[in-house]
Amino acid sequence: MLELHYNRPTTLRDVVGLLDGGAARLLAGGTDLIPQLREGRRSASRVVDLKRIPELNAVERGPDGGWRIGAAVTIGKLGQNSAFAIEHRALLASAQLIGSLQIQNRASLGGNVCNAAPSADAVPLLICLGATAEIVGPGGRRIIPVASVAMAPGRTSLVDGEVLVALVLPAVRPRTAAAYERFTPRREMDIAIAGAGAWIELDAAGAIVDAKIALASVAPTTLFATQAQQALIGSKPSSALFTEAASVAAREARPISDTRGSEDYRRHLVAVLSRRVLATCAAELGCKIE
Amino acid sequence: MKTVVTFEVNGEPREALADTRDTLLELLRDRLGLTGTKEGCSNGNCGSCTVLVDGEPVCACLVFGGEVEGAKVLTIEGVAASNTMHPVQAALIKYGGTQCGFCTSGIVLSAVALLRRNPQPTDHEIRHAIAGNICRCTGYGKIVEAIKAAAVDLQEARL
Numbered sequence: 365m366l367e368l369h370y371n372r373p374t375t376l377r378d379v380v381g382l383l384d385g386g387a388a389r390l391l392a393g394g395t396d397l398i399p400q401l402r403e404g405r406r407s408a409s410r411v412v413d414l415k416r417i418p419e420l421n422a423v424e425r426g427p428d429g430g431w432r433i434g435a436a437v438t439i440g441k442l443g444q445n446s447a448f449a450i451e452h453r454a455l456l457a458s459a460q461l462i463g464s465l466q467i468q469n470r471a472s473l474g475g476n477v478c479n480a481a482p483s484a485d486a487v488p489l490l491i492c493l494g495a496t497a498e499i500v501g502p503g504g505r506r507i508i509p510v511a512s513v514a515m516a517p518g519r520t521s522l523v524d525g526e527v528l529v530a531l532v533l534p535a536v537r538p539r540t541a542a543a544y545e546r547f548t549p550r551r552e553m554d555i556a557i558a559g560a561g562a563w564i565e566l567d568a569a570g571a572i573v574d575a576k577i578a579l580a581s582v583a584p585t586t587l588f589a590t591q592a593q594q595a596l597i598g599s600k601p602s603s604a605l606f607t608e609a610a611s612v613a614a615r616e617a618r619p620i621s622d623t624r625g626s627e628d629y630r631r632h633l634v635a636v637l638s639r640r641v642l643a644t645c646a647a648e649l650g651c652k653i654e
Numbered sequence: 655m656k657t658v659v660t661f662e663v664n665g666e667p668r669e670a671l672a673d674t675r676d677t678l679l680e681l682l683r684d685r686l687g688l689t690g691t692k693e694g695c696s697n698g699n700c701g702s703c704t705v706l707v708d709g710e711p712v713c714a715c716l717v718f719g720g721e722v723e724g725a726k727v728l729t730i731e732g733v734a735a736s737n738t739m740h741p742v743q744a745a746l747i748k749y750g751g752t753q754c755g756f757c758t759s760g761i762v763l764s765a766v767a768l769l770r771r772n773p774q775p776t777d778h779e780i781r782h783a784i785a786g787n788i789c790r791c792t793g794y795g796k797i798v799e800a801i802k803a804a805a806v807d808l809q810e811a812r813l
Contacts, residue, residue: 367655370674370720395716398677399697413721440710464786465764467698469710470717552785553699 365401369410376419376500376529382412383525384502390414390527392436393470395463396479406518420474420529423448429535432498435474435528439486440465442473451536455493458544458561459486464553474528480514480585487514487586488561488578489544495533501526511578514585539566543644545637546580556581557625560613560637564596564645572596577609577638582617582630589613592638601646603653610638661722663688664732672719679703679714681722682729690730690759694788701787704760705729711767713786730759733766741807742766742800751800753791760787765801769808777802 373379382388388410391397400406414420420436423445431448439459443449449456462471462485476486477497491511499506502525510531513520522528546559559580567573575596577589592613599605619630646653655674659681662668670685679696682688682705694702696715703714706728734740742765745751752758761784768775768783775783780801781794789797 365675368674369655370657370718372720372723391718391721393716394718394721395698395713398716398718402677402696411718413718415721463698464701465783466701466704466711466713466786467716469707469712552782553788 365404366407367409368401370413371410372413372416374416374418376417376527379412379414379417379527380500380502380525382410383527388412390478392420392472392475393438393467395467395471396475396481414527426532426535431533433473433531433533435478435530436472437474438470438472439468443468452493452533454542454544455486455489455533458489461485461544461546473531477510477513477531478520478522478528480516480518480520482514482517482583482585483556483559483581484514484586485544485546485556485559485580488559488580489542489563490531490533491586491588492542492561492563492576492578493533495531497528498530498532499526500529505529507532511586511588516584537565539568539649540564541645541648543641543648545641545644547633547637555624558582558617558619558630558633558637560634560641562638562641562645564601564642564649566601566649566651570651571598571600573598575609577613577642579613579617579634579638581624582619582634584618587617589616589638591616596642601642601649601651601653603643606639606642606646606653609642610635613638657720659719659723661724662726664727664729670719674718674720676719677715678705678707678712678717678719678722678727681719682714682727685719688729688731692756692759694756699788700757700760701764701784702757702760704763704787706763706767709767709770711764711786728763728766730762733762740766740804741811742769742804745800745804745807746797749796749800749803751792751797757787757789757791761789761797765804768801769805773809774805775801 389408391411414436420434495510542563544561546556548554563576565574592609595609614635692702694700
């Protein structure tokens with residue numbers, strides 16, 4: 365690491381000013397960025413610490429009954445918000461799979477999104493739940509789906525000078541449930557070989573009216589299994605339906621073979637995990653599935 | 655670039671002349687001479703550099719020095735009152751929860767943070783709390799026993 369400027373601005377306007385000229389990196393928790401800089405995997409001549417900017421460090425109710433999570437809010441702090449923890453138990457649980465408590469006390473939800481790792485554990489449910497990303501830059505404020513932030517491993521659609529300010533979750537609708545599971549050889553402190561998140565919505569008669577399945581670690585970015593989603597809509601939850609949708613999801617996955625697992629193994633995991641998370645959603649909604 | 659970091663370490667106000675690239679771990683060990691905090695993997699996997707920042711366990715290798723400006727940091731040097739041992743330290747010795755000792759500072763800080771938050775943890779909660787602290791000697795069983803015993807000692811001390 366060459367010479368490094370470290371800044372700790374207290375307003376968003378100051379952040380945007382400091383980003384002028386490139387070669388600056390934004391620092392939230394630093395659990396990804398600091399090793400990347402020290403090991404030479406990323407370079408920067410300036411880091412801009414976002415932890416002293418009130419707007420980026422608050423968890424607030426949105427006007428529609430949803431939530432606005434400042435991009436630098438740590439997983440640890442998010443878990444201390446009991447109303448959020450009750451409403452978004454599955455999303456919080458997925459974020460709490462990241463690293464250890466030491467990591468979660470620094471790492472932010474916004475950082476998990478912007479690090480753009482295909483294995484990001486918090487991203488599948490964020491995108492299943494329809495989260496949006498509020499981005500501020502020299503051109504003003506824009507809002508995009510969280511699903512459109514990651515472009516490739518380690519690369520986002522944010523342009524130079526832009527900052528992710530908050531993740532916004534819409535209000536939770538009745539008759540909906542979400543679940544995420546990943547597979548790792550070790551129970552803790554590991555990176556997913558594959559992960560699957562699901563969200564389903566039932567109508568009053570108990571049929572699935574909307575569904576989302578998002579897969580981790582089986583494509584360059586978190587992947588919506590759109591055909592599997594379609595396969596679920598219009599039917600009542602059943603074991604056969606979930607097995608079928610899960611096998612469609614496995615075909616939609618685009619995994620690589622690497623040291624963590626082969627392509628075939630990852631596809632198999634997608635089928636198993638997708639079926640499990642769909643069953644968890646159904647159970648949460650009180651469905652008896654045979 | 656040179657910078658001055660003003661923060662509280664083990665209850666005392668400290669000022670450290672540092673480089674902006676220094677991590678909290680380097681600040682503590684190289685600038686302040688507090689070498690009880692150990693450097694293992696330097697990327698947040700092993701937990702041997704665990705310290706408490708404003709009461710929460712963090713890996714000191716994953717924090718830039720500048721980030722702790724104004725913060726309260728607790729290291730292994732500050733967990734016990736002078737000339738005594740913290741009940742967690744005493745229990746680790748008594749139960750053989752330390753062999754080479756390299757992970758011990760981090761384990762102690764993780765356990766201290768756990769017992770402050772949760773004075774009567776279950777085995778599962780203890781194992782979860784130290785999941786980010788890798789020990790390659792003892793196999794964790796004795797460490798878990800020691801933290802359980804320390805919880806009882808702390809409870810009795812409060813009565």
